[in-house]
Amino acid sequence: MNDTKRFFTDCILTWNRLHNSRTMPWKGEKNPYRIWLSEIILQQTRVEQGWPYYERFIGAYPTVDKLAQAPEEEVFRLWQGLGYYARCKNMLAAARMISSTHKNQFPKTYEEIAALKGVGAYTAAAIASFAFNLPHAVLDGNVYRVLARYFGIDTPIDSTAGKKLFTALANEVLPKDQAGAYNQAIMDFGAVVCKPQLPLCSSCLLAPRCEAFQKGLTDLVPVKSKKLKIKKRYFHYLLLEQKGRVFIRKRTGKDIWQNLHEFFLLETSAPATDAALQQSAGFQSLLGHLDYKIVDSTAEIKQQLTHQTIYARFIRLQVPLAFNAPDGYQLVTEKQLQELAFPKIIVDYLQR
Template sequence: MKQFFTSALLEWNREDNTRSMPWKGEKDPYRIWLSEIILQQTRVEQGWAYYEKFIQAYPTVQHLAAAPEEEVFRLWQGLGYYARCKNMLAAARQIVSQFHGHFPNTYEAIQSLKGIGPYTSAAIASFAFNLPHAVLDGNVFRVLSRFFDIDTPIDSTAGKKQFASLAAELLPHGESAVYNQSIMDFGAVVCKPQQPACKICPLARKCKALHLGLISVLPVKTKKLVIKKRYFNYLIVKHKDDLYIRKRTENDIWQNLHEFVLIETSAPTDIQALEKLPAFKEKLSDMSYNIDAVSASFKQQLTHQTIHSQFILLSVAEKPEMPGYIAVPQDQLDRYAFPKTITDFLKRRELSLF
């Protein structure tokens, strides 16, 4: 069974796999690493252009390590999971300072880098150095759980151990790079989450889930998602040509991205009610202001929360004293990274003063 699985997969890769990607067959560990960080929880099509941008801007790890943080975040803007960006830059600097600019070449050393866990370490170890480590990503969980009919939840500790053990057994000696590439391509192209192509699947003959009618229930996950609603009221404080922004630093979404003056409320709040909040006066340090415009509501759906945002443009006559905020001329906003809700708003130019 296991023998069949591995050889059938490799044969599928030789004969039917036409999936092409910029980093496929790449041997430079820096480029492989970059692609793997970008692709964490991200579809290949979504990450593709970002990979090209980063390789162009930072051809080597030395270039990336020397880059200013704000510039790197600007390039990452829109890709999500911004901790990846922060960790990536830290790892680049680790490679230069601790590893003398040479990418580490053992599974353990690779995993000691910021932002690299079991999956990414196995991917780099196998793709760059052909080391015998099996990757375990969403594709692999799905393919294995179906073919071998394993209903242990993949988001449990027991499940991770069980699948990791099986994946390691299936890894063919000396062919970890091509095998790891194959199983992930296979999961993405044939054994897809929805409507897998079982009719043309070369492994169907021995696929347990297919014969048992369990394709749609495998893999099993236990945890349920709880989605919170949040209401963001952004005050765009304008003094002459300057707008006031800050970097988000708290443990929350969008850490290290920038934003305008935020007043979060637990329910939709109109501007009259907003002005009566103590927080409103505090944020503006009792300055006199004039409300120039109020935007419509922008909605953004994240994995764990739904954000409703409105933007209130207000101008002040005197230079504001706002600790923690920086004044940025309107035409230089594009030097800073913002969350998508804000870039959408800025692009829309809904408020006439932009």
């Protein structure tokens, strides 16, 4: 390891020792189950957002076998509002695997940890180093940023070449004998000092030898190559009500909100009024020949997702007893709604 790299590692450890005051409930935790749970919750999620979920999950499922035995709907309901719901599904699968295959003993090797559903390179390194002090460098958004700036690397972090380059570099500057403490330190450093916007360069120990700071490029690295395009979608939720109950279904397929529930959905390619909607083929085939009554309908409610903007309307209809459940839909009571997981936009509607 050359001098530039040695200086980097020393600074991160020094900063951690002298200036790091960031505290979180899972920090310093040695229980691999708790570490794993926190890491799953924190994937692409800010600490402040994940924190209360972590507390609730640990409260509800203090051990991995409790989680493994929990009903899926109950776990999804607890995850409701956190987003990226595949994490929840994979988390349950992993818990069940640990409970069965590993007999409730959390796996202790990097390979076994990485084999768990929902555990990728970052999460495996985090668990391996935090719980077992194994020498694997974490590579998350913080680490990419700190490394890219200090070493002045403009290779896109979301390219294959970039991942390979940064992985090698991260493991090079990792002090193998204190992997856990160092991994925690560099992420804290990225979150507190080397922030995405307005980094605290004037008080940064690395600044004298930071490539980006010396060249005034902190706002230009790290580089991301992919730019996302956002599409607009128009959802019309029909609350088909029958004797105080309503039809819902669980979302399946490849679309958003997998495994969450929803009301009967009609989607249009552009905004549509109640009148226009009632003329549509979807509506007609559902209710055209029946004596229904629209009780209430809302204006568009907007929900911004990463890749899409959802404009949803909610239309309450009383449908006659002659109306049969559409395929895949079930009739539930208000009370049952409280125990199932819904997308935020539906949760917001239901709360009003």
